[in-house]
Amino acid sequence: MEVEPGKAFVKTAPLWEQYSHQFPVRERLVHLNHAAVAPLCRPAAEAMKWLADDSAEFGTLHYDQWLRTQERLRLAAAKLIGAAPSEIALVKNTSEGISIVANGLDWKPGDRMIGFREEFPANYFPWKKLEARGVSVSWLSIKDDLNRIEEACRGARLLSISFVQFLGGYRSPLEQIGEICRRNSCLFLVDAIQGLGAFPLDVRACHIDALAADGHKWLLGPEGCGILYVSEALQERVEPIEFGWTNVAKYADYASRDMSLRPDAGRYECGTLNAIGCYGLLASMEFLLEVGVERIAPAVQALADRLAQGAEAKGYEVMERRTPETGAGIVSFRKGGAEAGEIVRALRTHGIIAAPRNGWVRVSPHFYISPAEIERTLECLP
Numbered sequence: 001m002e003v004e005p006g007k008a009f010v011k012t013a014p015l016w017e018q019y020s021h022q023f024p025v026r027e028r029l030v031h032l033n034h035a036a037v038a039p040l041c042r043p044a045a046e047a048m049k050w051l052a053d054d055s056a057e058f059g060t061l062h063y064d065q066w067l068r069t070q071e072r073l074r075l076a077a078a079k080l081i082g083a084a085p086s087e088i089a090l091v092k093n094t095s096e097g098i099s100i101v102a103n104g105l106d107w108k109p110g111d112r113m114i115g116f117r118e119e120f121p122a123n124y125f126p127w128k129k130l131e132a133r134g135v136s137v138s139w140l141s142i143k144d145d146l147n148r149i150e151e152a153c154r155g156a157r158l159l160s161i162s163f164v165q166f167l168g169g170y171r172s173p174l175e176q177i178g179e180i181c182r183r184n185s186c187l188f189l190v191d192a193i194q195g196l197g198a199f200p201l202d203v204r205a206c207h208i209d210a211l212a213a214d215g216h217k218w219l220l221g222p223e224g225c226g227i228l229y230v231s232e233a234l235q236e237r238v239e240p241i242e243f244g245w246t247n248v249a250k251y252a253d254y255a256s257r258d259m260s261l262r263p264d265a266g267r268y269e270c271g272t273l274n275a276i277g278c279y280g281l282l283a284s285m286e287f288l289l290e291v292g293v294e295r296i297a298p299a300v301q302a303l304a305d306r307l308a309q310g311a312e313a314k315g316y317e318v319m320e321r322r323t324p325e326t327g328a329g330i331v332s333f334r335k336g337g338a339e340a341g342e343i344v345r346a347l348r349t350h351g352i353i354a355a356p357r358n359g360w361v362r363v364s365p366h367f368y369i370s371p372a373e374i375e376r377t378l379e380c381l382p
Contacts, residue, residue: 015299016368019291023368030352030373032307034218035166035194035330035364040280041220047283048222051276070278076285077227080293081192081211082202086264087235089228090273094193095122097212097228098160100268101189102126104238105158109134114152114159114186118142120166123191127160142170150180158187163195167357168320169304169330169364171195178207187234193217193226197288198329198366199297209234215277218329218366221284225277230265242270291367299367300329303374307331307363310378319360332360343382350380 025031025039040048054062074085091097107130115127117139127137138152142165153159159181164171174190181188189210192201197218203211211229215221230238240247240261246269250256261267288296301324308318308331316333320326334340340356347354354363365374 014370015291015295016370019368020370022287026368028351030350030369030377032363032365032369032377033353033355034198034220034366035169035362036355037216037223038218038220038366040222041284041287043283043287044221044280047279048276051279066275066278069275069282070273073227073278073282073285076282076289077229079289080196080201080285081229082204083229084232087229087232089230089265089268090278091212091226091228091268092224092274093122093214093226094191094212097210097226098123098189098191099126100228100241101210101212101230101238102130102160103241104268105187106237106239107133107135107157110136112136112138112156114138114140114149114156116140116142116161118165118167119160119162120191123160123162142172146173146176146180149177150184153180153184153186156184156186158189160189160191162191162193163199163201164328164330166194166330167360167362168332169194169322169328170320171199171326171328173325174201174206174208178205181209182207194330195328197284197293197296198300200293203229203231210238215281215284219281219284219288220366221281222277225274225281227281228265228268230268235265235267238268240268240270244270246271296367300365301327303365303367303369303371304329304331304363306371306374307365307377308333310374311381314378314381316361316381329366330362330364332357332362334360338382346382347377347380350376352377352380 020026022042031039074088077088078085113127115137131137140152161172178188187209188207190208192211192213196213209231214226216223245251247261247267249260249262250258305322308322311333312318316335319332340359340361343361344354344356354361
């Protein structure tokens with residue numbers, strides 16, 4: 001690289017090094033469990049502490065600021081996924097978001113939707129429950145090719161899939177699946193919790209009609225606060241399944257008995273929101289937007305690739321074959337004769353946090369983990 005005369009060459013520090021100070025957990029642990037519950041980034045922790053102190057010291061004096069924070073969260077979430085703020089509802093978790101859509105549509109006996117057998121229960125049980133209402137579910141595998149998905153989409157009302165599969169870390173080709181759904185007039189719902197914050201996602205480019213994600217994994221925020229995206233076009237077709245005072249347009253007028261719904265995704269919010277969670281999630285989202293998810297993705301991919309390669313070199317079986325298109329931040333591996341829980345406990349004695357899942361050891365590094373910490377993890381694998 002050429003340098004202009006009189007100017008010194010400045011090497012940009014690796015991404016993990018630039019932001020390592022925002023993750024106090026690094027002083028104690030190598031936390032490779034972001035697919036379960038992530039450590040709070042410093043901005044999220046500080047924002048939540050601020051609200052706790054504000055409430056303790058001033059009560060509701062600054063309540064207007066609390067409400068503005070919720071609106072800022074809608075803006076940040078919309079920016080993160082390429083949506084409009086009016087298409088964002090604030091919910092408790094991914095399960096609630098998926099359930100709102102699954103139960104809010106006017107299903108009729110004989111309708112059909114498409115689900116995937118390998119999904120986390122949050123994106124399986126709501127669709128399985130529809131079968132009791134006469135809805136037929138075509139259960140596919142994430143291993144099925146796009147031709148099989150296209151075939152299943154013909155005549156289906158909705159397809160629901162995870163952005164990243166929770167166990168093996170397979171990253172779905174959302175743009176291609178979205179185009180298939182668009183061609184077949186099939187609604188497209190995405191459970192984004194295992195990818196949002198680590199990999200870019202654009203709901204417009206992917207023709208996504210609805211999306212749900214909680215804040216406590218790759219978004220580096222708190223548990224119990226998440227987002228639900230429902231496209232403007234879909235909102236008139238999805239009825240709120242829970243109804244309280246804030247679902248309605250005149251919710252600020254306590255004397256009103258007008259039950260007309262809010263003209264945006266706020267119609268899916270039933271009652272007072274998780275104020276402290278909104279503070280934490282806003283701070284973590286704004287932090288991720290500052291770092292840039294487009295910069296985070298290759299860092300996460302490289303760390304997970306190294307874990308997969310290193311585990312294989314030590315004789316472990318890796319669950320998913322990783323490619324640049326389908327790899328994500330999750331790697332699961334196992335070794336014959338070794339119990340996953342025992343391996344996880346052995347790693348914990350070295351200050352390395354992983355998770356046992358279905359007989360596999362699952363590791364899931366975020367961008368602030370250093371390559372040296374990955375090498376240490378591999379050295380500690382029994």
